[in-house]
Amino acid sequence: MSDLEIFRKNTRAWLEDNCPTEMRDGAGGEDNICWGGRNWQFQSEAQKTWLERMAEKGWTVPAWPKEYGGGGLSKEEVKILKGEMRDMKARSPLESFGIWMLGPALLKYGTHEQKLHFLPAITRGEIRWCQGYSEPNAGSDLASLQCKCEDKGDHWLVNGQKVWTSYADEADWIFCLVRTDPKVTKHNGISFLLIDMAAEGVSTKPIKLISGKSPFCETFFDDVKVPKEHAPGIGSIVGDLNRGWDVAKYLLTHEREMISAGGGGLFGGRGMGEIAASEIGLEDGRLADPMLRGKIAQAEIDGWAFLLTLERMKDEAKAGQGVGANSSMLKYYGTEFNKRRFELLMDSGGSEALEWEGERTQDGKLARSWLRTKANSIEGGTSEVQLNIIAKRILQLPGA
Amino acid sequence: MALVLTEEQQMLRDAARGFLDEKAPVSALRKLRDTNDETGFSRDLWKEMAEMGWAGILVGEDYGGADFGFVGAGVLAEEMGRTLTASPFLSTSILAATALQKLGGDAQRQEHLPKISAGEAVFALAVDETRKHGPQKTAMKAEKHGNGFKLSGDKTFVADGQVADNIIVAARTAGAPGDAEGITLFLVDAAAKGVARERTVMVDSRGAARLKFDGVEATGDDVLGEVDGGLVALEGVLNAGRAGLAAEMSGAAQAAFTMTMDYLKERKQFGTEIGAFQALQHRAAHLYSEIELMKSVTLKALQDLDEHYGMAGIICSLAKAKAGEVAKLASQEAVQMYGGIGMTDEFDIGFYMKRIRVAQEMFGDAAFHADRLAAMRGY
Numbered sequence: 130m131s132d133l134e135i136f137r138k139n140t141r142a143w144l145e146d147n148c149p150t151e152m153r154d155g156a157g158g159e160d161n162i163c164w165g166g167r168n169w170q171f172q173s174e175a176q177k178t179w180l181e182r183m184a185e186k187g188w189t190v191p192a193w194p195k196e197y198g199g200g201g202l203s204k205e206e207v208k209i210l211k212g213e214m215r216d217m218k219a220r221s222p223l224e225s226f227g228i229w230m231l232g233p234a235l236l237k238y239g240t241h242e243q244k245l246h247f248l249p250a251i252t253r254g255e256i257r258w259c260q261g262y263s264e265p266n267a268g269s270d271l272a273s274l275q276c277k278c279e280d281k282g283d284h285w286l287v288n289g290q291k292v293w294t295s296y297a298d299e300a301d302w303i304f305c306l307v308r309t310d311p312k313v314t315k316h317n318g319i320s321f322l323l324i325d326m327a328a329e330g331v332s333t334k335p336i337k338l339i340s341g342k343s344p345f346c347e348t349f350f351d352d353v354k355v356p357k358e359h360a361p362g363i364g365s366i367v368g369d370l371n372r373g374w375d376v377a378k379y380l381l382t383h384e385r386e387m388i389s390a391g392g393g394g395l396f397g398g399r400g401m402g403e404i405a406a407s408e409i410g411l412e413d414g415r416l417a418d419p420m421l422r423g424k425i426a427q428a429e430i431d432g433w434a435f436l437l438t439l440e441r442m443k444d445e446a447k448a449g450q451g452v453g454a455n456s457s458m459l460k461y462y463g464t465e466f467n468k469r470r471f472e473l474l475m476d477s478g479g480s481e482a483l484e485w486e487g488e489r490t491q492d493g494k495l496a497r498s499w500l501r502t503k504a505n506s507i508e509g510g511t512s513e514v515q516l517n518i519i520a521k522r523i524l525q526l527p528g529a
Numbered sequence: 530m531a532l533v534l535t536e537e538q539q540m541l542r543d544a545a546r547g548f549l550d551e552k553a554p555v556s557a558l559r560k561l562r563d564t565n566d567e568t569g570f571s572r573d574l575w576k577e578m579a580e581m582g583w584a585g586i587l588v589g590e591d592y593g594g595a596d597f598g599f600v601g602a603g604v605l606a607e608e609m610g611r612t613l614t615a616s617p618f619l620s621t622s623i624l625a626a627t628a629l630q631k632l633g634g635d636a637q638r639q640e641h642l643p644k645i646s647a648g649e650a651v652f653a654l655a656v657d658e659t660r661k662h663g664p665q666k667t668a669m670k671a672e673k674h675g676n677g678f679k680l681s682g683d684k685t686f687v688a689d690g691q692v693a694d695n696i697i698v699a700a701r702t703a704g705a706p707g708d709a710e711g712i713t714l715f716l717v718d719a720a721a722k723g724v725a726r727e728r729t730v731m732v733d734s735r736g737a738a739r740l741k742f743d744g745v746e747a748t749g750d751d752v753l754g755e756v757d758g759g760l761v762a763l764e765g766v767l768n769a770g771r772a773g774l775a776a777e778m779s780g781a782a783q784a785a786f787t788m789t790m791d792y793l794k795e796r797k798q799f800g801t802e803i804g805a806f807q808a809l810q811h812r813a814a815h816l817y818s819e820i821e822l823m824k825s826v827t828l829k830a831l832q833d834l835d836e837h838y839g840m841a842g843i844i845c846s847l848a849k850a851k852a853g854e855v856a857k858l859a860s861q862e863a864v865q866m867y868g869g870i871g872m873t874d875e876f877d878i879g880f881y882m883k884r885i886r887v888a889q890e891m892f893g894d895a896a897f898h899a900d901r902l903a904a905m906r907g908y
């Protein structure tokens with residue numbers, strides 16, 4: 130047996146022994162995620178146990194180095210672990226902005242001390258992070274951000290506002306883009322600052338989405354004092370002062386890669402065709418609505434091709450590196466595809482999919498999810514912005 | 530298995546690209562067209578390809594082949610797609626080699642495979658009888674006649690049928706058109722009595738033919754696979770062809786795309802390169818994304834043919850459908866973004882559009898394969 134086969138065998142056995150039955154229902158989606166953090170209320174004892182056991186092994190973030198709380202697994206091993214988890218329909222033990230976004234940025238730009246301090250708390254689900262990038266006047270044109278950060282000797286003084294900050298009201302810490310030099314051109318005076326949400330002067334105000342939920346907030350900073358060092362030797366700025374834009378961009382490639390994975394889930398559970406068949410019914414063995422059948426088949430082709438592309442790009446990436454500018458391609462295609470998928474699910478759901486309240490539809494679960502997907506092509510940089518990035522960085526078209 | 534080419538496969542690709550750029554650029558196809566070449570490809574070039582092991586890329590080493598697998602064959606098809614190289618690679622090295630390897634008996638393999646590897650025999654696969662692909666619709670009859678069969682019927686859109694030495698033909702030994710059962714594959718000598726062929730000059734300037742079988746005699750030894758072997762056996766061979774065509778279209782689309790991107794950086798209007806206009810940039814970026822998807826699904830289909838030949842039906846349909854749609858988009862965008870020049874015969878892009886159109890149609894267009902996929906997935 131090759132090493133990888135042995136690893137697969139051991140992994141399967143360990144998962145069999147340690148994954149609680151309740152966590153083997155394949156449930157995903159925003160409602161079932163374990164986000165962790167100081168304020169986290171576990172939805173069940175099983176969710177807690179599952180997180181603890183996986184964190185103990187470093188498998189909440191299997192690819193990170195062991196010394197920072199990860200599993201130290203190779204790319205091939207991670208693929209096997211994920212595959213085995215998928216086969217047994219194991220839920221993900223932990224998801225968070227720390228895992229998706231801050232972690233990769235710290236691993237690349239952080240000091241060893243910053244990594245030792247912040248990363249293990251992410252892998253154990255102890256600290257939940259949120260992302261303070263967007264401002265009322267800095268959306269797509271993120272580098273025009275104005276949130277002010279002044280040097281006051283032993284601390285930074287932060288004043289300004291962020292907006293669309295997902296889960297700011299539940300997060301423990303925020304990674305924030307702030308302007309540390311107002312005099313230079315826009316990309317050059319930005320720094321990447323880590324702020325404790327419990328600090329005096331930080332406040333949040335939830336915003337309600339068209340789906341009826343309030344997963345994001347306005348975030349205000351009023352004379353917030355951020356120590357230069359959160360603990361001895363642990364700087365509060367990641368990367369160099371005024372060079373936060375590099376960190377921010379690198380983080381975005383990881384965020385986009387993560388968002389694009391939302392286009393998946395298609396074949397893990399039931400496919401669109403299968404769902405439509407159960408809702409609309411078959412005639413002579415074929416979906417009774419032939420026009421919808423054609424659209425679904427075409428969407429399944431694109432969805433499948435997209436998932437394979439995610440896989441290929443990961444396989445092509447060098448060990449420990451992301452997919453680079455192609456994250457924009459994956460983000461663009463994956464989110465546009467996800468919107469298309471939910472439109473088709475609404476089509477096959479018909480009038481029942483339109484119910485907004487009541488037990489039968491779990492308070493309009495599909496309708497609310499459908500509306501939520503509309504944000505996919507906006508959050509993390511809009512589709513148009515991704516197309517601009519592809520044109521400029523990959524195709525190297527002029528003037529882009 | 531990682532969804533990337535192995536080092537060996539990459540080396541094959543690099544070697545193929547160098548060779549084809551030099552020996553078989555688009556101008557070679559243009560020349561075949563302008564001289565009304567009867568063969569439809571260059572026999573000298575085919576001989577050289579055979580010497581490099583390409584003709585027998587799928588053939589086992591026992592029969593003089595390179596035994597490089599479907600991914601290897603796909604790599605070559607993709608590179609030939611880039612330069613629109615005319616050759617009997619699809620008909621002979623992919624379709625016939627697959628049919629003989631997978632279905633042939635010892636004697637059949639012994640007789641034909643070494644010739645395929647050596648580039649000495651050209652084969653054609655004759656399946657379709659109507660304008661739209663549908664192997665299940667096979668109506669051509671193979672009636673019992675003494676110990677053997679008598680074949681009668683018409684075939685159309687037979688790639689390289691105009692010059693093939695041997696023809697693999699699907700005919701009905703039982704059942705009626707529409708039945709999945711009752712189809713049998715025969716190996717027929719193209720010079721046999723009762724075979725008539727008419728070369729069809731196609732939009733892509735490649736060789737194809739309509740064939741007429743009028744009581745052509747075949748013996749039990751000419752049966753490829755089982756009598757009444759049915760669609761299953763034929764579909765396996767077709768799947769290999771579909772994946773090969775997907776790879777070819779992928780190469781053609783990528784070449785057209787690269788040319789177009791170069792043009793966007795060069796052509797100036799309104800005082801700037803036209804590539805600076807966002808209306809074109811966004812379409813180019815979208816097309817880039819689609820091309821990446823096409824590459825992934827094509828490679829996966831080829832890998833699956835190597836690893837689970839009998840179960841590769843869905844993924845080959847996926848690849849054929851996706852590659853057809855994306856390559857079509859790539860050729861359309863190319864002509865559009867080139868403006869007036871894109872419409873001229875002097876310029877190569879039209880050749881890409883034409884070949885892609887033919888490859889799209891062959892062995893099932895995107896609608897055929899989307900429907901096939903839906904059926905296989907129970908809706």
Ligand SMILES: Cc1cc2nc3c(=O)[nH]c(=O)nc-3n(C[C@H](O)[C@H](O)[C@H](O)COP(=O)(O)OP(=O)(O)OC[C@H]3O[C@@H](n4cnc5c(N)ncnc54)[C@H](O)[C@@H]3O)c2cc1C
Pocket residue numbers: 259260261262263264267268269270292293294295296345504507508509510511512513514517
């Ligand atoms: C659900 C959700 C969660 C979010 N979570 C967070 C978060 O946690 N943290 C955070 O910092 N931000 C978050 N965001 C904010 C998100 O990143 C921004 O909404 C996004 O970057 C777009 O900015 P904007 O809303 O200001 O739109 P604008 O930038 O004003 O864009 C408006 C329209 O103009 C188009 N446009 C803009 N510039 C160009 C151009 N150059 N070329 C072509 N078209 C252009 C856009 O594509 C868009 O269609 C979230 C957003 C949503 C919807």
Ligand SMILES: Cc1cc2nc3c(=O)[nH]c(=O)nc-3n(C[C@H](O)[C@H](O)[C@H](O)COP(=O)(O)OP(=O)(O)OC[C@H]3O[C@@H](n4cnc5c(N)ncnc54)[C@H](O)[C@@H]3O)c2cc1C
Pocket residue numbers: 796798799803806808809865866867868869870872
């Ligand atoms: C069959 C045919 C018949 C014709 N007959 C005549 C005729 O009788 N008389 C005559 O005078 N001309 C004729 N023309 C020429 C025709 O009008 C031009 O081809 C057309 O105006 C485009 O110009 P172009 O070919 O130089 O392309 P370009 O202008 O170079 O355009 C190349 C590409 O860039 C795009 N592009 C250019 N500018 C922009 C922009 N600002 N924003 C976004 N995209 C842009 C174009 O849409 C196109 O896709 C004919 C052309 C054809 C193909």
